Amino acid sequence: MKVIKTIKELREILKEARKNKTIGLVPTMGALHLGHASLIKNSTKENDFTVVSIFVNPTQFGPNEDYNKYPRTLEADSKICEELDVDVIFSPSPDEMYADQNESTFVCPAYSDINKLCGKSRPGHFDGVATVVSKLFNIVKPDRAYFGEKDAQQLFIIKKMVRDLNFDIEIVPCPIIREKDGLALSSRNTYLNQENRKRALKLSKALFTIKEMSQKGIKNAEQLVDTALSILENEDVEYFEILDLNKFEKIDTISNESIALCAVKFPQENGTVRLIDNIKL
Ligand code: PAF
Numbered sequence: 001m002k003v004i005k006t007i008k009e010l011r012e013i014l015k016e017a018r019k020n021k022t023i024g025l026v027p028t029m030g031a032l033h034l035g036h037a038s039l040i041k042n043s044t045k046e047n048d049f050t051v052v053s054i055f056v057n058p059t060q061f062g063p064n065e066d067y068n069k070y071p072r073t074l075e076a077d078s079k080i081c082e083e084l085d086v087d088v089i090f091s092p093s094p095d096e097m098y099a100d101q102n103e104s105t106f107v108c109p110a111y112s113d114i115n116k117l118c119g120k121s122r123p124g125h126f127d128g129v130a131t132v133v134s135k136l137f138n139i140v141k142p143d144r145a146y147f148g149e150k151d152a153q154q155l156f157i158i159k160k161m162v163r164d165l166n167f168d169i170e171i172v173p174c175p176i177i178r179e180k181d182g183l184a185l186s187s188r189n190t191y192l193n194q195e196n197r198k199r200a201l202k203l204s205k206a207l208f209t210i211k212e213m214s215q216k217g218i219k220n221a222e223q224l225v226d227t228a229l230s231i232l233e234n235e236d237v238e239y240f241e242i243l244d245l246n247k248f249e250k251i252d253t254i255s256n257e258s259i260a261l262c263a264v265k266f267p268q269e270n271g272t273v274r275l276i277d278n279i280k281l
Contacts, residue, residue, distance in 0.1 A: 001082050003074075003089045007139050010090050014051075014140060017087070021048035025142035027133060030054040030091075031071035031187035032080045035177040039146040040084045042174055051140050052081050053090040059101055060128030066271065071187055090140070097135060107131045107165075109157050113248045117153050117239055117261060118276065129154055130161050137167050144170045148177075150184050152261055152278045156248050176278075178204065184277045191273045196266040199235065200275055203264055206231040206240070207279040210260055214281045219254050224281075228260065238263040238274070245280065254281050 004010045017023060024043030028036050032054075043050040054077055061067035074091060081089050098104055107130040113119070114126050137145065147155050159171050177185045182204030183197075192200055206228035213224060221242040228240050240262040244251050251258060261278040 001078070001086055001089065003078060003091055005092055006096055007092065010051075010088065010139060013088060014049075017049045018141070022143040023047055023140065024050045025136065025140045025145045026050065026052045026086075027136050027145065027147070028052060028054055029056045029070065029187065030077050031073050031190070032077045033177075033185045033187065035148055035150065035185040037080060037084060038177050039148060039174045040081065040086060042172060043144065043146050044085050046172070047142075047144060049087045050085070051088045051090055051142065052086050053092075053136055053140070055090075055092055055097065055132070055136075057097075057128055057132040058094050059098070059106075059131060060125050062122055062124065065122070066188075066191075069191075069271070071190060090136075097132070104131075107134045107161065109161060111160075113153070113156065113160075116248075117241065118263060119153065121238055121263070126154070126157050130157060133158055134161070134165070134167075137169055142169055144172050146172045146174055149173050150176045150186065150277065152259060153248070182208065184275075186275060188273060188275065191268075191270070192266065193268050193270075196268055196273060199266060200264075202232050202235060203262055203275060203277040206262065207260055207277060211279050211281055214254055214258075221250075221252055221254055221258075224254065224260070228262070232262070232264060236265040236267065238265055242281070256281075 024047030026039045026043050056070050058067055106127050108127040109130050119126050155173055162171055181201055183200055210224040210228050225240055242258055242260045245257045245259045258281040259278055260281055263276045266273045
């Protein structure tokens, strides 16, 4: 397995690989956990050649967000990738990816879904995501790219971007991986102090509870959201919403095509930890 830092070198390697191999791309920001491992396993199973990109993308972080403290663990990540038979890690510097982060060409999704949920509290976030993912698609030119369903809005936006901009790439969504106690895996879980680690369980508890209610026949979205919010009482809930999975629009009555999504903030001594989670109903 090779760790490549420059676009030029990566392109050289991929030119050869592309001749007779299918290429899978797993875009990540590193601090790899079992959630990433499942994306990588899907890619190595379905493709001849797997590239894992590890890049903490500055343009998707707001000015007061955790860009500087985001965990950077390339050595440990490399071991995981090696064990999972990854062919290449692409780990560029910010300067390699952006000649100038401000004076640059950006891919800015221009539709209303961008301003809801995470987009509402993180202005510019999805412009940064769409831009870096487009750049990675253009650099790697994969046949398939793998994204976790935990970032449901990101996945929705990337699928739409691929359709809208005619990228010839199959987007493969991969299910959320959870700790045994229900917490959805996230690189940001490592920030949580002991007390908030326990409180964070309320996210999955709220989601599992309303899924069970919906399976028992309760289809009223407002009632389900109220139940979830009562479980999350005393927590700083940024949003808890039930949407249509395909249109990402609010619904009154749930169906098999519905998704409940939430973001909750946990203030602590070293800064606020913001967690997201979701479940298909
Ligand atoms: O989901 C992530 O880790 C990031 O948003 C992504 C897709 C790697 C883009 O930086």
